Amino acid sequence: MADSKEAEQVSTSESEQSDLIEPETCIHRENSMLLPAENFISIDYESFENYDCQPSGVIHEIVRSNSQDKSEETPDVVLSSSNDEFSAGEDKEERKQISAKELASALTEEDIEEDETRKPEWRAQKKHIFILSEAGKPIYSRHGSEDKLVTIMGVLQALVSFVHDSNKDNIRCIIAGDHKFVFYVRDPLILVCVSQGADSTQQLLLQLTYVYNQVLSVLTHKTLVSIFKQRRNYDLRRLLSGSEKFLDSLLSLIETDYSFLLGAVRCLPLDLQVRDMISQSIIQHARVKDLVFALILANNQLVTLVRMKKYYLHPVDLHLIINLVHASESFKAAESWTPICLPKFDSSGYLQAHISYLDESCQTCLLLLTVDRESFFTLSDCKNKIKERLLKYNGLNAIGDSLTKTSYSINQCGITDLRHFLYKSRSTAQYTSPEVEAPYLGTEEQERLFGLYQYLHHRIHTSARPLKILYHVGPHETLLGWITQGFELYAVFGPLVTKPSAIHSINKLLKWIKREEDRLFILNSVTF
């Protein structure tokens, strides 16, 4: 029987890898349509500091000039804050006094009863996410009303500014018992995660960067900075109102969807010819000036992506797009035209998105992203033609069929004792995984499986000691993680598997994936 003791073996040396045949990478880097995001996982805090300091390039200029002319039309984007109850220009010292006062009141016993943080259900939450302004003003809280959390926001702000002022340093993480406090300070916002879950500090930091990018996606970096430049005390909730649901939805996706952990996108399984036909429909009918990206999504999976030759869609941006579609019911009512900022593409301005569903049941969503704010009607025509062609050649039916078949069962791979796996193709930033089956059907078990993958991923990618292969025997299952140039593979076996048989299975699995890759991945990128 499975030993409840945990045994573990780490092998990083080349010689021990010889059992595993490393298949040649079949996908060439230049063919990729998504930017690989392998580097994204190993977070380097410093690199964030200067990531978007100078967005450059002609398209940025264009988008920027675009957003400038917008602010000329309605200067009240920024100025309308005049009825903000706080006066502008409060200086830093004053701020510090306030937060010190808040800190003090947090420690007094009197207001404890009013305090949301004392409520057992609030305290029992596994993960809290807070967004506050540099001045300590609450902007967002995952659980509970941020209004009632003024005190805790004040404490968090005090912690950040204390470390900053006394050592000219940045606070990154506090570990207190079971709780991890992870800080992500991106002027003018402070993002904090408090978790008692299995996530590693790096993974929590990654989640905070997603939250930050989601805020940028709504406001743009430029607007965010200029607002707080004008008034440090601005209540950002005014401008974010209505977009809290995107943050909520993003955070629940992060907890259940492997895309975020892997920095990869999942493609809807489709026969190569069918997918080609769908892409061709877009190319034929949406060859429009200024159209940068055209993509079809179905159930959070990518059906196809057509891009302008010189621009790539970063997986982070794609995840934000997927979240936008996932969280909004309103696109189902009618064709929509909405601005969206893709922070990795250009954090200083908006792209304009034409969003529409192609089928009656609202599963297949077409997005056309352009820099031309006036092209709604052109794109609307494109959409009708694309839809017509997809109906004519049964493209929509094929997508619908694939959706009802719900991916594939692990049995199809024909490997005994393999329970589940994640396979990420690094050069395309896409991943595949089978359906979750027994024994992981219950919510609790699914969460545990997710935790196993988080653990495996963390151990392999930990910056202190990155591994190539990790074979981990746990009490209930055996885990195997393997990273090569071309792919990342995380596999979950039953507890009784032996190392040689696990390695044998993995090689078999890789062959199976190779055979199926045309269906599971988008291998050649399509451009206008």
Added chain:
Amino acid sequence: MNTIEAKVVVLGTQAVGKTSVVIRYVGGMFSKAVSPTIGASFFTYKLTVNNYRVKLQVWDTAGQERFRSMAPMYYRKANAAMLIYDMTSADTFYDIKEWVSELKRNVDNPIVMCLIGNKCDLSDNREVSVKEAQEYAESIGALFHETSALKNIGIEEAFLEVAQQLIKLYETSPNSGLHTIDMGENRSGAKEGNSSIKLPEEESSKPATQQDTKCAC
């Protein structure tokens, strides 16, 4: 029979029922779970009035503050504006005044305005009196209707009256910006003056690679 095509923009504070009114009119139904509009939604509706076929292109805009700066995109070149407030909230009515002054500032072509007090099924909690709204509508030369998307009261009438006004406008003022479908080829002419954004030409392949390195760093 003449066919005219008119652009209608629906404006108002969030949660006053803009989408509900439009869906009631265009789709003939009411849903309790209408989710907030993101950006703007586009609907078309065709009706026949006084020997004219009128094709309404309706822009249902989002009321959320963050989309406020997008509004000019929709009301520019609009032929009619539906200004919707919630009669149970005086604040939403005062917001209309801001919209009207913004329209007056930024729209050159003649525009039919229609003030709509929605949610009249909740008139027990009314905060805006008929008299007040009526007087305001007259002062800005707007039509006025009280409606309920839930009970389907007054919406048909409001849009019908707007269509009639549009026809009147088309007949009396040649510069109305309204165009008939037969003259459809000239539609592009109406677009001049757009500050269209141009994507970089060939020589600009550099930024892409720059970006490439930035993202892949």
